[in-house]
Amino acid sequence: MDNTTSQPTADxxxxxxxxxxxxxxxxxxxxxxxxxxVSRHTEKKTPLAWYVAFGLASSMAGLLLLSLAYQVWNGVxxxxxxxxxxxxxxxxxxxxWVGIGxxxxxxxxxxxxxxxxxxxxxxxxxxxxxxxxxxxxxxFPTFHVGRVWVIYWTLPIPNQMEMWPQFKxxxxxxxxxVSSYFIVxxxxxxxxxxxxxxxIRDRSTTWLRKKVTGFxxxxxxxxxxxxxxxxxxxxxxxxxxxxxxxxxxxVVSFDFAVxxxxxxxxxxxxxxxxxxxxFSGFAMVVTLMVVARKIYGLENVITMDVLEKMNxxxxxxxxxxxxxxxxxxxxxxxxxxxxEQYAFINRAFGPYAWAYWxxxxxxxxxxxxxxxxxxxxxxxxxFALSIVVNIGxxxxxxxxxxxxxxxxxxxxxxxxxxxxxxxxxxxxxxxxLFFTLFLLFLRFVPMVAMAEVKGVMPEADxxxxxxxxxxxxxxxxxxxxxxxxxxxxxxAGETRGGR
Amino acid sequence: xxDELTRELKATMGIYESDEEQVYGxxxxxxxxxxxxHAAEAVRENGYSHFxxxxxxxxxxxxxxxxxxNSKVGFFSFGGAVTGxxxxxxxxxxxxxxxxxxxxxxxxxxxxxPSVPIMFELTILFGALGxxxxxxxxxxxxxxxNPLFYSERFERVTDDAFFLHIxxxxxxxxxxxxxxLLRKAGALNVELVxxxxxxxxxxxxxx
Numbered sequence: 001m002d003n004t005t006s007q008p009t010a011d012x013x014x015x016x017x018x019x020x021x022x023x024x025x026x027x028x029x030x031x032x033x034x035x036x037x038v039s040r041h042t043e044k045k046t047p048l049a050w051y052v053a054f055g056l057a058s059s060m061a062g063l064l065l066l067s068l069a070y071q072v073w074n075g076v077x078x079x080x081x082x083x084x085x086x087x088x089x090x091x092x093x094x095x096x097w098v099g100i101g102x103x104x105x106x107x108x109x110x111x112x113x114x115x116x117x118x119x120x121x122x123x124x125x126x127x128x129x130x131x132x133x134x135x136x137x138x139x140f141p142t143f144h145v146g147r148v149w150v151i152y153w154t155l156p157i158p159n160q161m162e163m164w165p166q167f168k169x170x171x172x173x174x175x176x177x178v179s180s181y182f183i184v185x186x187x188x189x190x191x192x193x194x195x196x197x198x199x200i201r202d203r204s205t206t207w208l209r210k211k212v213t214g215f216x217x218x219x220x221x222x223x224x225x226x227x228x229x230x231x232x233x234x235x236x237x238x239x240x241x242x243x244x245x246x247x248x249x250x251v252v253s254f255d256f257a258v259x260x261x262x263x264x265x266x267x268x269x270x271x272x273x274x275x276x277x278x279f280s281g282f283a284m285v286v287t288l289m290v291v292a293r294k295i296y297g298l299e300n301v302i303t304m305d306v307l308e309k310m311n312x313x314x315x316x317x318x319x320x321x322x323x324x325x326x327x328x329x330x331x332x333x334x335x336x337x338x339x340e341q342y343a344f345i346n347r348a349f350g351p352y353a354w355a356y357w358x359x360x361x362x363x364x365x366x367x368x369x370x371x372x373x374x375x376x377x378x379x380x381x382x383f384a385l386s387i388v389v390n391i392g393x394x395x396x397x398x399x400x401x402x403x404x405x406x407x408x409x410x411x412x413x414x415x416x417x418x419x420x421x422x423x424x425x426x427x428x429x430x431x432x433l434f435f436t437l438f439l440l441f442l443r444f445v446p447m448v449a450m451a452e453v454k455g456v457m458p459e460a461d462x463x464x465x466x467x468x469x470x471x472x473x474x475x476x477x478x479x480x481x482x483x484x485x486x487x488x489x490x491x492a493g494e495t496r497g498g499r
Numbered sequence: 500x501x502d503e504l505t506r507e508l509k510a511t512m513g514i515y516e517s518d519e520e521q522v523y524g525x526x527x528x529x530x531x532x533x534x535x536x537h538a539a540e541a542v543r544e545n546g547y548s549h550f551x552x553x554x555x556x557x558x559x560x561x562x563x564x565x566x567x568x569n570s571k572v573g574f575f576s577f578g579g580a581v582t583g584x585x586x587x588x589x590x591x592x593x594x595x596x597x598x599x600x601x602x603x604x605x606x607x608x609x610x611x612x613p614s615v616p617i618m619f620e621l622t623i624l625f626g627a628l629g630x631x632x633x634x635x636x637x638x639x640x641x642x643x644x645n646p647l648f649y650s651e652r653f654e655r656v657t658d659d660a661f662f663l664h665i666x667x668x669x670x671x672x673x674x675x676x677x678x679x680l681l682r683k684a685g686a687l688n689v690e691l692v693x694x695x696x697x698x699x700x701x702x703x704x705x706x
Contacts, residue, residue, distance in 0.1 A: 163599060173620075
């Protein structure tokens, strides 16, 4: 039951999830405390540490720019891609980054549909992470086509060849899936931001800040007539983003599964890719949030309970992924296809066995530590494990892409793939871009969805005030009190939220 | 007639006309979501329709208290989704079977099966954009100018304050009576909002 000792007559519909022993916001914070806690980071003087981090991250992003410029000038040959491994690191990195992005949508959309109210503390940052990860992801196929200046040929725009894109190709499905995903994620993120941008607008003290935030806040006044449509639109976006996010990584997996290469041509790919994407994305959210909540003092909002729940999801999805690895072996054996069987034996015991066992250790074995409550509530453990998981997930994409290609049907064409220096700098540089964008987000955008966090606090429930405060309980009779003579602001603040 | 309709349509978006003396309405502050909910009920029971509550977060039960029906955003989203599906279908059919058919191993120029992923993605994309466009249209946003912004107290509406605004365009609006009603409903403060921002905001006791 949701009824707690402090609100015995609370309407059960509204108090669902507000059970006393696990309140979502700790530290007895008021609404104003939440505003203050989150907004001040966008308003205060930029700390030196931020400049240091930003300098480091943007230098790495500069490395990306240099690597890409070098690649455009010289051609795709500067990467390790060659025959038989024509898809090298660029595709590995693309799948890696798209996968990371999926956690943001999962948190913002799927957990919203399942009424998991703890998501409110992390959804803003996770959605931002999604956007930045998808940007990093899009760089790789864009440059991998070789002639980046005609990348618009992938879109149905009339071009000088007077030809249309090949709509029967999974690669084109990918263009549509990932770009739709990016647009919908951006819109979802922005819609969620509108009330918080209005908060920043109303708090701003300088003219420019008021104009800029006012422009993006669209004139939001928190009107109930607006909230009504807003909440419906938010629900619809969540409902639409859910099948979208599941379809995006399914379509990414079609890039592999629709081909006839042994090790790729399997029906297990879509669900297995989606589980892997959630797994790696949650790990990235844990990595970022563990640091951000400490630096920005948000421990009372992004609580240990929230982190624990994320770790449980990492455990579950990691186990699903591990189960899929083993199922693939079973399918290869059961298919009785010689090439398929060889592809998997070669994965585990061939020249890339090292990569395979790194993947297995990081993705299947390491998350099992989260069975222990003590470990999944330990900051150092979860931070280390979240990084291990992302190393493992990068290796998963490496194993899938490289080992299937390097030995195909004809032994005379076998080869061994090795990345080049430019491969490495491009990949490192993509992390630079990711962290640059994330640091800008932390500095200029409210990193926690303030309106949503306030909305899940027990004080937000109108029936919270029914009892013990002299107010009418459980009836529609309005409580009548005489207007105060000259109520000051502070007085208004004190009557609020008192138990 | 048409003017009347436009006025009512705008009122559903929370955009009201001020009267001849540039009075936009009365803005009352309440202490908490519970008090605001009861006040909204009282205002509605007294026959007002051009009023709105303002709060930092949506308040459960407020739609019913204000007597608002279901949001119409769903229709916009559905329209968008159907458009997206049709665009996805027609785009792939027209480009590959009509404008530039290419014969590959005698396969059909257009088939539904390989066209599903793009049709699906465009359905979602247009449905999502329709939801947002519908939300903005029904809310009358963006709205850079709003007389309520003249109120200094109102700046806390996005932080921790709860307001009820009754527009001067309401047929029942009367400066004194409406203010009395708001005070009886438990308002901490009632102020008059002018459309030209000229008047000093008056405290509750002087009205």
